[in-house]
Amino acid sequence: xxxxxxxxxxxERLVKFHIAEDAxxxxxxxxxxRLAEGIxxxxxxxxxxxxxxxxxxxxxxxxxxEAIDEALPKVxxxxxxxxxxxxAVTPRLESLDEKDGxxxxxxxxxxxxxxxxxxxxxxxxxVTNPEVTDEELDQQIQRMLQQFGTVEEVxxxxxxGDFVSIDISATKDGEPVEDATVxxxxxxxxxxxxxxxxxxxxxGVEAGAVVExxxxxxxxxxxxxxxxxxxxxxxxxxxxxxLPELDxxxxxxxxxxxxxxxxxxxxxxxxGDMKLQAAAREFSEKALSTxxxxxxxxxxxxxxxxxxxxxxxxxxxxxxxxxxxxxxxxRATGTTPEALVADAREQARVSILNRLVLxxxxxxxxxxxxxxxxxxxxxALAARSGDPVRYIQAFKxxxxxxxxxxxxxxxxxxxxxxxxxxxxxxxxxPLDLTIEAPEVVGEVVSDEVVEGEVVALEEEE
Numbered sequence: 265x266x267x268x269x270x271x272x273x274x275x276e277r278l279v280k281f282h283i284a285e286d287a288x289x290x291x292x293x294x295x296x297x298r299l300a301e302g303i304x305x306x307x308x309x310x311x312x313x314x315x316x317x318x319x320x321x322x323x324x325x326x327x328x329x330e331a332i333d334e335a336l337p338k339v340x341x342x343x344x345x346x347x348x349x350x351x352a353v354t355p356r357l358e359s360l361d362e363k364d365g366x367x368x369x370x371x372x373x374x375x376x377x378x379x380x381x382x383x384x385x386x387x388x389x390x391v392t393n394p395e396v397t398d399e400e401l402d403q404q405i406q407r408m409l410q411q412f413g414t415v416e417e418v419x420x421x422x423x424x425g426d427f428v429s430i431d432i433s434a435t436k437d438g439e440p441v442e443d444a445t446v447x448x449x450x451x452x453x454x455x456x457x458x459x460x461x462x463x464x465x466x467x468g469v470e471a472g473a474v475v476e477x478x479x480x481x482x483x484x485x486x487x488x489x490x491x492x493x494x495x496x497x498x499x500x501x502x503x504x505x506x507l508p509e510l511d512x513x514x515x516x517x518x519x520x521x522x523x524x525x526x527x528x529x530x531x532x533x534x535x536g537d538m539k540l541q542a543a544a545r546e547f548s549e550k551a552l553s554t555x556x557x558x559x560x561x562x563x564x565x566x567x568x569x570x571x572x573x574x575x576x577x578x579x580x581x582x583x584x585x586x587x588x589x590x591x592x593x594x595r596a597t598g599t600t601p602e603a604l605v606a607d608a609r610e611q612a613r614v615s616i617l618n619r620l621v622l623x624x625x626x627x628x629x630x631x632x633x634x635x636x637x638x639x640x641x642x643x644a645l646a647a648r649s650g651d652p653v654r655y656i657q658a659f660k661x662x663x664x665x666x667x668x669x670x671x672x673x674x675x676x677x678x679x680x681x682x683x684x685x686x687x688x689x690x691x692x693x694p695l696d697l698t699i700e701a702p703e704v705v706g707e708v709v710s711d712e713v714v715e716g717e718v719v720a721l722e723e724e725e
Contacts, residue, residue: 315327384555453467
């Protein structure tokens with residue numbers, strides 16, 4: 265077998281090889297049997313007709329093409345195994361030409377990149393101090409009081425934080441805009457909601473005022489969103505928010521606590537827990553992202569593309585589960601298909617770099633995973649599934665042990681990275697972020713691109 269391998273990039277190879285006619289003829293048996301199972305040939309049971317009969321039925325060219333499709337992955341897999349090349353994604357068929365005595369194929373193979381181990385030991389990571397300030401506590405109490413507040417009409421101009429009862433209509437070239445009329449809408453001035461630019465026109469106006477301004481239709485108008493129209497706003501009433509007085513009686517009547525002091529201490533504790541968890545996530549994310557920043561590498565395009573495709577596929581699947589169409593998603597969020605793809609590619613790049621960093625630490629620390637580790641992790645996953653027996657059966661049938669082992673290794677690598685870093689505040693003072701595993705861990709080590717055997721070829725469009 266004549267084979268040549270050309271390096272077309274740091275982690276990309278173009279493999280050119282010959283498939284002999286003997287190998288194609290041998291593959292015809294399997295190809296013909298598969299074709300025969302899908303057609304009815306008088307006098308023969310499904311899958312039992314001779315090759316000559318099948319060729320006469322579906323055409324010799326089709327049988328030969330199916331045979332080449334059958335032989336090519338097997339030949340390529342053998343070549344890659346001999347050359348000790350492990351593809352990171354499905355190899356891409358570049359060309360396939362008939363030659364005397366067989367066919368000649370060119371296949372582009374993307375390899376999993378390798379990097380130098382970044383400096384992950386003895387580092388200080390700056391994170392937000394989780395200490396709760398008096399200002400933050402007062403803001404939290406203010407938000408609680410606002411939930412119990414009322415609004416009362418006032419005879420003065422509207423200011424930020426006031427509410428106005430308004431009627432709104434819109435016209436375009438003198439013609440009313442369909443579905444753009446609202447009556448008695450209670451709107452908070454300064455909230456920046458609903459219509460772009462409306463706050464500046466409502467600030468300082470009194471009840472009975474009528475203001476007009478041009479602006480874009482909001483996203484809820486579908487294809488017309490963003491279209492410039494003339495808005496007319498009539499102010500019916502101006503109202504101010506009235507908050508209850510914070511005292512022991514109000515606390516006792518409206519909360520589970522008896523005094524203001526008890527309420528403040530409870531809120532301080534809750535805010536502290538939330539800020540501590542946020543700081544721990546920030547520490548975990550920065551401990552990894554700062555290592556990622558040390559990596560200078562041009563990722564193979566095929567690898568990024570495959571990872572991005574998987575991210576988009578999973579996103580579309582989630583939309584489908586939520587019974588949301590892609591068109592409705594774009595309309596509601598203002599996102600474009602181009603932005604969606606660009607975001608997926610950036611997510612793919614980060615995910616791949618995270619994995620490279622973690623795997624470099626795995627190798628540097630000689631971290632290992634045992635069969636008992638895999639079994640324990642599988643049991644834990646199955647216990648959360650609702651049907652442990654069925655989950656384990658499906659998991660093993662899908663052959664996901666290798667992927668789970670990779671997740672365990674990368675989780676342990678992240679533990680090593682965190683153990684070798686110290687959180688500090690903006691002034692360099694040490695912080696105690698004692699908390700169980702940060703929530704980000706499960707996201708960082710998600711294993712979407714898994715190395716595997718060559719089972720098929722992706723033809724270039």
